[in-house]
Amino acid sequence: MKPQHITELIVRTAMKDRAAFDALYRSTSAKLFGVCLRILNNRSEAEEVVQEVFVKIWTRADRFAISELSPISWLVAIARHQAIDRIRVRRLPTSDLDAALNVSDSAPNPEMAVLASSRREEIDRCLDELEEERGEAVRGAYLEGLSYSELAERHRIPLNTMRTWLRRSLMKLKECLER
Known part of the structure; x- marks a missing residue:
């Protein structure tokens, strides 16, 4: 099936077109099952995950951004993340209570605290060098734990634009920290 046809099916699925969703399932489920099976190495789990994937596709098809990327890549990414x-x-973790007694103190020693503090100041300085909205997005993603989609909604921009903001901002941060 051609990428344009899959894109059309995803767009129609976003409009809750059941026939398009059915056609999308029939044309892509085998490939997505293969991805899940390769990751999970368990046929029944892979079948369950594929069902979960298509539930996500049904509910999130409106988040698909038509671009130069293959629509199957978007579908495979959903399947891959769901399998992972x-x-x-x-x-x-199902750790034993006795094993917990042997856990060392993870609190930083005074020297580590000073180094972390100076590194934190350096990171804050570099974050302040970013454009205000991009700095807020980086802080939201990496300090508050917000997802890309939550950040895109917060800043009222498309999801792929948010991904680009974060990727470019991290490259600028890296350059700044290496100076």
Whole structure:
């Protein structure tokens, strides 16, 4: 199936067109299943994740930004992230209480505290060099833990624009910190 056709199906799915969603499922589910299976190595889990992926596609199709990128890449990214999330759920820590007694104190010693403080001041200075909105976006993403979509909504810009802001801002921060 051609990328233009998949893009059209995603756009129609965003408008809650069930026939388009069905066609999108029929034309892409095998590929997305393969992605999930490769990550999870478990057929039944991969089948469950593909179902979750299509629920996300149905509810988030309006977030798809038509661009030069392949629409299948957007779909694969959703599947990949969903499969990785499933792996993370598998690995939830189940530590033994006795093992917790042997955990060392992670609080920084005085020397580490001074170094961290000076590094923090350096980071703040570099963040202040960014354009105001971009600095706020970086702080929101990396200090407040906001998602790209939450930041895009907060700043009233498209999701891909937010990704670009953050990527470019991080490159500027890196340059600033290396000076």
